[in-house]
Every structure is written in C-alpha cells, then in structure tokens.
Amino acid sequence: MRQETEEPSGLHLTPQRIITAGEGTLRHVRWRDVAHATVAVHRLLGPHLVLLGADERKLAAVSVRYLGSDPMVTAALVRYFRDHPEERELLADRERAIAQFHRHLERLEGE
Known part of the structure; x- marks a missing residue:
C-alpha cells in the first residue's frame, strides 16, 4: 500500500509537456508530438x-x-490545449486552465 501511494499516477498537463503515470509507467510527452488524444479499451486493463x-x-x-x-x-x-498552444501557460494554474476549457465548451454549445 505504501509503495503504491508514493508512485505518481494520473495525468499532469504542463505548459511544456504531458506527463502520464500509472501501473509503474511514467511518460513525458511533448505537446508537439501529440496528434490525437482518445479513449481506447485494453482487453485486459480496461479503458x-x-x-x-x-x-x-x-x-x-x-x-x-x-x-x-x-x-x-x-x-x-x-x-484543446494541443490545438491552442498560446493558452498552455494557463496550465501552470489548474483552476484558470479548467475555467478556460469550460469557456471553450460553452462557446461550442452556443454554436
């Protein structure tokens, strides 16, 4: 239990890169390398x-x-942040980044 709680897990977006962690794997991916983000279901490990x-x-x-x-x-x-590099600095402040994303979703709903 202790080891599991000390390992980083989840998704962390920074202005420079995306960090994914979980199940013992830690990856740093540059924004410019990401062409698409999607959800896929692994046969054994789930979504x-x-x-x-x-x-x-x-x-x-x-x-x-x-x-x-x-x-x-x-x-x-x-x-969204892949397509809007000029706004990635907002990722340094999670609340501001999420607020900007919400505004984006509201604009989409209004169209």
Whole structure:
C-alpha cells in the first residue's frame, strides 16, 4: 500500500509537456508530438486515455482509474490545449486552465 501511494499516477498537463503515470509507467510527452488524444479499451486493463503521434503510434496511455474524471472530457481537454498552444501557460494554474476549457465548451454549445 505504501509503495503504491508514493508512485505518481494520473495525468499532469504542463505548459511544456504531458506527463502520464500509472501501473509503474511514467511518460513525458511533448505537446508537439501529440496528434490525437482518445479513449481506447485494453482487453485486459480496461479503458485508457491514449496519446497518439502523427503516425498513430501510441506515445503514452493512462488507465481511467488514475484520471479521476470522465476520460472523454479529459481527452477533449488535452486536444484543446494541443490545438491552442498560446493558452498552455494557463496550465501552470489548474483552476484558470479548467475555467478556460469550460469557456471553450460553452462557446461550442452556443454554436
């Protein structure tokens, strides 16, 4: 139990990169390398948020049990900040980043 709680887990977005962790795997992925973020179901491990490169190669994945939120919304959040590099500095402040993403979703609903 102690070892598990000391290991990083989940998804961490920074202005420079995306960090995925869980099940003993820690990956650092540069924003420019991410072509797509999606949810895929692994036959044995269940659903995962998956980051794909331009060649559809899996760059990183994190189990939804480590996300703490809806994986489809999380994938959309990753795609938003991938597509808006000018706003990635907001990721240094989680509340501001989430507020910006909510504004984006509200604009989409209004269209």
